[in-house]
């Protein structure tokens with residue numbers, strides 16, 4: 001039977017910069033991959049050369065997203081919320097912002113999607129949103145109860161497992177050391193210099209699932225490059241080529257349901273045991 005995977009992620013580019021390797025790998029293995037993107041990316045920063053497209057950023061990003069998903073493989077679902085912007089962005093206060101929408105209604109939107117797609121496995125951002133982005137945290141806040149709701153309905157198909165994307169703090173420490181060597185300030189990363197890398201990263205004891213993405217590496221790179229308005233690179237661009245596959249050859253997850261606790265056997269496949 002075909003396995004089905006659904007991810008619920010915040011912005012056009014999170015599917016590529018974040019877990020693009022996992023998505024590409026499973027699509028290549030014949031898994032029915034579904035990629036739900038919650039917001040339109042309208043509050044994202046704009047890369048050099050894209051300044052004039054500021055007002056139509058959402059439209060530009062949707063096209064980038066469609067091309068990226070075509071490369072990764074999978075079916076795209078747009079949840080249609082408005083990007084809330086990063087911490088302290090004036091967009092936080094926009095009445096249409098994702099974070100200002102009624103929580104129960106947003107949970108219902110994701111629950112309906114889960115019922116429609118019938119995934120074996122669902123994943124979303126972790127409780128810190130990876131780098132404390134309010135839209136990422138909102139995805140966590142709505143997908144967790146949506147999964148529990150549909151799971152409790154007792155459908156024969158599932159959903160069977162819930163995961164959160166995870167970035168271990170051991171890796172952050174390594175990145176900080178390398179960035180310092182390259183003359184970068186790790187407390188002021190990103191185009192708006194508002195991302196403090198020293199506040200990013202989870203206790204590795206929470207993380208029990210490590211996915212080898214080498215087979216999906218090239219697709220992740222190509223899909224990421226489609227997000228030109230967002231710089232097209234992600235963190236990997238800061239590192240010398242010979243280190244990239246070593247440092248970025250895996251994507252890691254927290255298994256929230258059934259809960260993985262430290263000492264349990266580690267997993268190398270989101271579908272393990274199914």
Ligand SMILES: [Zn+2]
Nearest residue numbers: 010011014133
């Ligand atoms: Zn994002």
